[in-house]
Amino acid sequence: xxxxxxxxxxxxxxxxxxxxxxxxxxxxxxSQTLSRIDTENGSVNNSFALLGQAPNxxxxxxxxxxxxxxxxxxxxxxxxxxxxxxxYIPVAGSSNPYAVLKVGxxxxxxxxxxxxxxxxxxxxxxxxxxxxxxxxxxxxxSDGNRLFVCNTGGWAQNFANSSVSVIDLDSFSVEATIPTWxxxxxxxxxxxxxxxxxxxxxxxxxxxxxxxxxxxxxLEKRLDIGGNPGSLWINPSGIGYIGEGMSTAxxxxxxxxxxLLHGAGNPLAYEASMVHGxxxxxxxxxxxxxxxxxVSVYGLDFSPxxxxxxxxxxxxxxxxxxxxxxxxxxxxxPVAQAYPNPLRRGSRLNLKQIxxxxxxxxxxxVRGQLIQSHQIMKGENSLDLGALPAGLYLYxxxxxxxxQPGKLLLLD
Numbered sequence: 001x002x003x004x005x006x007x008x009x010x011x012x013x014x015x016x017x018x019x020x021x022x023x024x025x026x027x028x029x030x031s032q033t034l035s036r037i038d039t040e041n042g043s044v045n046n047s048f049a050l051l052g053q054a055p056n057x058x059x060x061x062x063x064x065x066x067x068x069x070x071x072x073x074x075x076x077x078x079x080x081x082x083x084x085x086x087x088y089i090p091v092a093g094s095s096n097p098y099a100v101l102k103v104g105x106x107x108x109x110x111x112x113x114x115x116x117x118x119x120x121x122x123x124x125x126x127x128x129x130x131x132x133x134x135x136x137x138x139x140x141x142s143d144g145n146r147l148f149v150c151n152t153g154g155w156a157q158n159f160a161n162s163s164v165s166v167i168d169l170d171s172f173s174v175e176a177t178i179p180t181w182x183x184x185x186x187x188x189x190x191x192x193x194x195x196x197x198x199x200x201x202x203x204x205x206x207x208x209x210x211x212x213x214x215x216x217x218x219l220e221k222r223l224d225i226g227g228n229p230g231s232l233w234i235n236p237s238g239i240g241y242i243g244e245g246m247s248t249a250x251x252x253x254x255x256x257x258x259x260l261l262h263g264a265g266n267p268l269a270y271e272a273s274m275v276h277g278x279x280x281x282x283x284x285x286x287x288x289x290x291x292x293x294x295v296s297v298y299g300l301d302f303s304p305x306x307x308x309x310x311x312x313x314x315x316x317x318x319x320x321x322x323x324x325x326x327x328x329x330x331x332x333x334p335v336a337q338a339y340p341n342p343l344r345r346g347s348r349l350n351l352k353q354i355x356x357x358x359x360x361x362x363x364x365x366v367r368g369q370l371i372q373s374h375q376i377m378k379g380e381n382s383l384d385l386g387a388l389p390a391g392l393y394l395y396x397x398x399x400x401x402x403x404q405p406g407k408l409l410l411l412d
Contacts, residue, residue, distance in 0.1 A: 023320035024283050026295060027055045027067060032081060034067065035310040039281065039297050045310045049083035052076050053310075057099045057316045059107075060243065062366065065106060068097045068104060073106060073392025075100055082328050091118055101140040101147070103169065104389065108147055110137035117149055117165070129172050133165040135239050139186040141194075143214065144363070144371040145169060146392055148194055150184040151177075159201055164194065166217060176217045181208040184230045185228040189370045190240075190255045192360060197232040197242055209242065212256050214373075226264025231274040234284065235300055236405075238260060247273040247286045270296070277320045278368065281305065285317045321368045338395070342409040349408070350383045351397070363408070364394040385410075 007124045022040040025048075032055060036048035051262070053071025060066065065078040075094050077086040091097045095111035095118070098365050102108075105119040111130075115137060119129040134151025135157075147167040153159035159182045166176040182205045193211050200207040203399035207229035213220040228245035235241070238256040249267035253260045262268045265299035277300070286294045293314035297305040338349050361383060363372040371393065372384050394409045 004027060021093070024295060024297070024308075025060070025320070026285065026293070026337055027051065027058055027316040027317050028293070028313065028316050029055055029312030029315045030289070030313035033311050033316075034065070034078070035308075037295060037297075037308050037310075039190045039306055041130070042306060043072075045083075046312065047256065048313055049078050049085065052088065055315065057096075058318060059100050060318060060320075061104050062210050063104055066102060066108070066338065067099050068100050068109065070098065070112070073097060073174075075109060077125075087125060089120055091120075091127060092130070094118070096121065097139045098138045098327055102140060103144070103147065104320055107140075108140060108167075110149060110203065112136055112138065115151075117147070117167060131167065131172055131174060133167075133174065134163045134177065135161065138167070139184070141187045141189055142169070143189045143373050145208065146214075148187055148189075150180075152183045152185060160363050162198065163389045164196060164212065178219070180210045180219075183207075184210070185269055186230065188232050188239070189214070189232050189373070191362075192373065192375075193255075193258075195232060195234070195240060195255060197225075197229045199245055202228055202245070206264070207245075207255065209240075209260075209353075213250050219254055221258045223258070223260045224263060225253075225260070229252070229269075230272075231276070233275045233276060233277055233282070236279050241285070242274045243272040243275045245273055247271050247288075250275065250284065261338075268303075272296075274314075274317045276317050278319050278321045280318060283317060283319050284315055287314050289313050289408060294390065321366050338397070338408065340404055341407075342411045343385075345410055346387055348384055351383075359398055360396075362396050363388075366392055366394065368394070 004288045019146040022038050022156045025037040033053050034049035035046045035237045037044045056068040056070045067076040067082050073091050075089040080407050089400050096113040098110045100109050100114040103318050105122050109118040116130045117133050121128045127195045133149045136152035136154035137149050139150040149165040151163045151164040160237030162180050164178045164180050168175045183195045183199040185199050186197040196210040198208050206226045210223045230243035230245040232242050240255040242251040250270040250272045252262045271286045273287040274285035282295045284403045292309040357378040359376045361374040361376050390410050395406050
């Protein structure tokens with residue numbers, strides 16, 4: 001094996017040892033701190049990092065945490081292992097950046113006041129492009145090739161003309177604008193669909209969940225959640241959980257069948273405005289504006305695993321993806337049996353069996369974010385992943401909620 005391949009494996013071993021499933025990070029806006037919770041030993045560090053003005057949402061990779069500091073019109077870059085401040089990356093004056101998402105070697109940032117999406121190079125640590133989207137853009141998500149921007153319509157306009165902008169990442173241009181229910185704030189990609197949590201107007205207009213077919217960019221179904229739906233997370237089995245913006249309840253639905261399970265009329269008896277998780281745990285954030293917010297951690301069957309108090313007015317929470325032993329992460333044969341594994345960048349990935357029916361192959365990074373989605377047609381047994389960065393990836397292969405998981409190592 002060549003030296004650079006050995007270095008890549010050593011880097012993955014370091015990641016597997018240091019980044020575990022026990023980490024939960026919480027942004028405390030009023031306290032201007034980042035909390036780090038270690039559920040394995042029950043510790044919580046509410047001053048893991050000091051944040052800038054009006055910290056809002058965040059994203060992370062293996063080495064860094066990227067925090068939107070709305071009051072500073074900048075992205076704050078932190079060392080993920082130590083919490084040390086590395087740099088501020090300016091966005092644009094008076095832009096009031098809201099959300100940040102890392103895709104490849106770029107950060108994408110929504111500008112709430114400028115109605116723009118900004119593209120930041122992590123090579124130059126500067127904005128290299130921007131594109132006009134809808135009014136009041138907030139939440140972001142991506143399927144690896146496209147980026148989806150939740151345009152709330154803006155509070156001042158009573159959230160009129162709410163929509164999702166579809167951004168082609170290659171050309172960095174608006175591919176389509178899809179009308180949505182009132183005030184879309186959070187979105188997730190799951191099994192070929194975009195799931196959009198629409199909060200309503202916080203008063204007369206109740207919230208809903210829009211499910212958009214990514215094959216034709218049209219609304220597939222609208223679920224009447226009711227209340228004020230907040231952040232959205234879908235567990236590995238395809239059960240979606242939606243926080244209540246007032247932190248008074250928790251809603252759920254089946255993301256595979258697009259069926260509502262618990263709406264405002266019969267909510268789950270948990271208090272959460274934000275919900276997030278990994279392959280074995282889920283965390284619920286109860287936001288308090290004037291006192292310490294609370295994070296409650298559960299198994300995927302809602303078995304209680306711990307409760308922690310963090311800072312004041314917590315605005316975002318991320319549960320680190322689960323990383324198990326080195327052998328399991330790097331050398332295990334995936335259930336779905338794709339080969340060769342490790343795979344050289346640019347090579348075709350082969351499937352052990354020829355597809356007996358149409359199925360879906362989805363590739364995720366180690367944070368659980370969808371990177372690519374491929375339709376595998378009946379009779380096919382290989383696919384081209386393109387020039388992805390070297391590293392460890394997770395994938396699923398299957399259909400109708402019966403997907404098999406696997407892990408894939410890409411080498412230079």
